[in-house]
Amino acid sequence: MKEVKKLRLSTITLVASLGGFLFGFDIAVVSGVLPLIEKQFHLTAAQEGWFVSSGLVGCIIGVAFSGEVSDRLGRKIPLLLSAALFLLSALGCAFMPSMFWVIAARLLGGVGIGIASNVVPLYISEIAPANIRGRLVTYYQLAVTLGILVAYLTNAGLVSYVTQSPGEGFFQREIWRAMLGLGAIPALLFLLGLFAVPESPRWLIQKGRNAEAADITNRLFGNTGQDIIQEASAVKHQGSYKELFAPGMRKALLIGILLPLFSQFSGINAIIYYGPSILSNAGISLSNSLISQIIFGAANMLFTLIAIWKVDSWGRRPLYLYGTAGAAATLIATGFCFYTGATANMWLLVCVLSFLAFFAFSIGPLKFVVASEIFPNAIRGRALAISIMVMWVADAIVGQLTPILLKGIGSAGTFWFFAFFCVVAYVVVYKLLPETKGKSLEHIENYWKEKGIDASSHQHDDQHITLH
Numbered sequence: 001m002k003e004v005k006k007l008r009l010s011t012i013t014l015v016a017s018l019g020g021f022l023f024g025f026d027i028a029v030v031s032g033v034l035p036l037i038e039k040q041f042h043l044t045a046a047q048e049g050w051f052v053s054s055g056l057v058g059c060i061i062g063v064a065f066s067g068e069v070s071d072r073l074g075r076k077i078p079l080l081l082s083a084a085l086f087l088l089s090a091l092g093c094a095f096m097p098s099m100f101w102v103i104a105a106r107l108l109g110g111v112g113i114g115i116a117s118n119v120v121p122l123y124i125s126e127i128a129p130a131n132i133r134g135r136l137v138t139y140y141q142l143a144v145t146l147g148i149l150v151a152y153l154t155n156a157g158l159v160s161y162v163t164q165s166p167g168e169g170f171f172q173r174e175i176w177r178a179m180l181g182l183g184a185i186p187a188l189l190f191l192l193g194l195f196a197v198p199e200s201p202r203w204l205i206q207k208g209r210n211a212e213a214a215d216i217t218n219r220l221f222g223n224t225g226q227d228i229i230q231e232a233s234a235v236k237h238q239g240s241y242k243e244l245f246a247p248g249m250r251k252a253l254l255i256g257i258l259l260p261l262f263s264q265f266s267g268i269n270a271i272i273y274y275g276p277s278i279l280s281n282a283g284i285s286l287s288n289s290l291i292s293q294i295i296f297g298a299a300n301m302l303f304t305l306i307a308i309w310k311v312d313s314w315g316r317r318p319l320y321l322y323g324t325a326g327a328a329a330t331l332i333a334t335g336f337c338f339y340t341g342a343t344a345n346m347w348l349l350v351c352v353l354s355f356l357a358f359f360a361f362s363i364g365p366l367k368f369v370v371a372s373e374i375f376p377n378a379i380r381g382r383a384l385a386i387s388i389m390v391m392w393v394a395d396a397i398v399g400q401l402t403p404i405l406l407k408g409i410g411s412a413g414t415f416w417f418f419a420f421f422c423v424v425a426y427v428v429v430y431k432l433l434p435e436t437k438g439k440s441l442e443h444i445e446n447y448w449k450e451k452g453i454d455a456s457s458h459q460h461d462d463q464h465i466t467l468h
Contacts, residue, residue, distance in 0.1 A: 009128070009220055013136050015193035016124050017143035019079065019116035021186055022086050024147025026055065026109055029179055031293060032155030036176040041099055054103045058110020059117065059392045066115040067385025075123040075200040075381070078115050083191035085112030087184055094181025109183075118388045122381055125372035126200040129221065130440045134311035134369050141365035142308060145301035147186075152293045155179050202377055202441065243379055244386075248448040252374045255432055256383065259367040260391035262324075262425035264398045266363050267331050267418030270406075271352055272296065299353055303360035310361070315437040316370055320429045323362020328422035330355040335415035363425070367391070373436055376445045 030052065037051065062082075069078045089109025096102050121140050128136040162175045198220075201213035244253045272293075311319060334351040337343055367387075375383035405414040436444050 009136075012127060012197045012220075013124060013139055015190070015197050016079070016120050016127075017139050018186055018190035018193060019082060019120040020140040020143030021147040021150075022083075022183065022190060023113050023116055024144035024149075025151045025183055025186065026086070026089075026113055026147075028148040028151035028293075028297070029155060029183065030055070032152070032159070033176040033179050036174075036179075037099070040174065040176075050103055051099075051106065053396075054106040055110035055113065056392065056396055058107040058112075059114035060389065060396075062111035062114020062116075063118050063385050063388045063392060064114070066118045067382035070119050070122065070381035070385075071203075071379065074203050075119055075126065076194065076197070078119045079123065080191065080194050082112040082115040082119065083187060083194055085109060085115070086187035087191060090181055090184035090187055094177045094184070114388075114392070117391075118385045119381070121368040121372040122384050123200055125369075126202040126380070126441065127198075127220070130443075131438050132312055133373065134316065134437060135308050137369045137372055138304070138307045138311055138365045141368055142301065142304045145297070145304050145360070145364075149294065149297035149301050151179075152297045154182055156291065156294060206378055243376060244383055248450065249376070251432060252448050253383070253386075255428075256371045256374060256387040257390050258425075258428055258432075259370055260387055261394050262421060262428070263363050263367045264391060264394035265418060265421040266327055266359060266425070267355070267415060267422070268359055268364070269395075269398050270402055270414055270418060271355060296352075296356065299356045300360050300364075303357040304365060306357075306361035307365045311366070311369060312437055315435045316366055317429065317433055317435045319362045320366050320433065321426060323358045323366075324422050324426040324429065326358035327355055327363060328419045328426065330358060331415045331419035331422060335412040335419065338410070338415065339412035363422075370433065370436070373441055373444055374448070376448075377441060380441075 034052065062085075066078050069081075085108050089105045089112060092105025092108065093102050096105055121137050124137050124140060125133055158175050158178055198216045199212070201216045204210070204213035204216070243249060307319060330351050334348065334355065337348045337351060342348065371384055371387040372380075402414065405417060409417070434447070439447075
């Protein structure tokens with residue numbers, strides 16, 4: 001009898017999380033590239049804007065169709081497409097001769113980011129057992145922060161190499177091409193690794209392919225995989241967007257929209273914007289701004305480990321409430337440092353790193369964890385795409401708004417502005433978000449439906465609710 005090959009959940013999570021690594025690498029590598037291409041090509045303001053925004057435009061395009069594709073064709077096909085686009089983008093940026101084609105390659109890579117930002121947490125949430133689902137989805141956010149850190153490190157390393165070993169080689173003359181081209185290595189690993197991971201069993205059940213789903217769950221979990229099959233089969237139905245506006249699901253949709261919105265309006269971009277000057281004013285000697293980015297990137301990654309450690313034991317609600325309260329307090333304190341002019345001591349650095357800690361174990365990763373598990377199976381891909389689309393649009397708004405705020409109300413006012421949104425986020429989560437730790441996706445779906453039935457007959461308070 002032929003031996004059944006076992007699937008390892010850790011390997012599947014690692015491969016899928018490479019999409020998050022590429023996400024983080026791609027959005028961060030530009031910080032070191034932009035000054036170099038400005039110097040080489042003497043870009044106009046419009047060209048510079050296109051280079052920076054092309055990736056974001058691609059992200060919005062990618063996430064816009066990723067939900068429909070993932071619900072119709074499965075989770076694996078869009079992931080393969082995402083990996084292929086990453087690879088083509090990295091190679092195009094490295095070798096395309098003109099800036100027009102480099103920008104086109106960046107746009108292509110942005111489409112890959114948009115797809116991955118939706119489908120990777122979606123796929124991990126559906127393949128993971130309920131008791132560790134939060135931890136596994138948070139690995140995606142950890143991979144994002146690791147990608148950001150690696151981009152900063154490779155940027156600094158390449159600049160140092162060229163400075164110490166000047167020459168006439170292609171990549172030494174245009175070192176920014178090597179910075180962007182290095183993304184081809186993890187992109188190729190992502191693409192090859194995806195051929196070894198299975199399709200989401202929950203998506204297969206939605207399409208009536210129960211035998212394939214049973215084979216995958218048995219190879220992953222043994223006999224306990226039958227529980228997933230039974231739960232997913234019990235709620236199998238065809239989904240449509242109107243399902244999100246049913247009485248029970250409206251609250252889930254509102255949560256799925258507000259959490260990524262609050263993530264971008266938390267002040268993380270303002271912190272990153274002020275990173276070099278904050279460290280310099282705090283008395284830390286910096287050889288260049290890339291070193292300061294490495295410090296903040298490392299802090300962001302390390303503090304994400306707290307979420308991985310506690311998200312499935314403490315739960316989503318406590319982590320988010322502690323995180324938003326702490327983020328609000330540290331942003332207020334940071335603003336106070338600027339207001340009083342106390343920017344040349346260690347207190348400012350302590351406030352900033354404390355904010356990063358609170359953000360990294362709550363606001364940053366939990367938007368993916370919660371959004372990937374609160375929507376119905378049949379429409380999860382499309383619903384999550386709406387949530388991630390809000391994140392990218394909010395990111396674009398905050399990117400444009402932050403310089404305006406800094407000039408209009410000053411540094412202190414800007415940090416207090418973002419602190420206000422953290423307070424609002426605390427109130428919203430306290431009022432609306434039920435605890436979902438340890439519950440199957442089907443259990444969560446049935447909970448929203450039951451709340452909808454209850455709401456149609458009488459109103460009651462949902463505060464402090466835990467799924468049961």
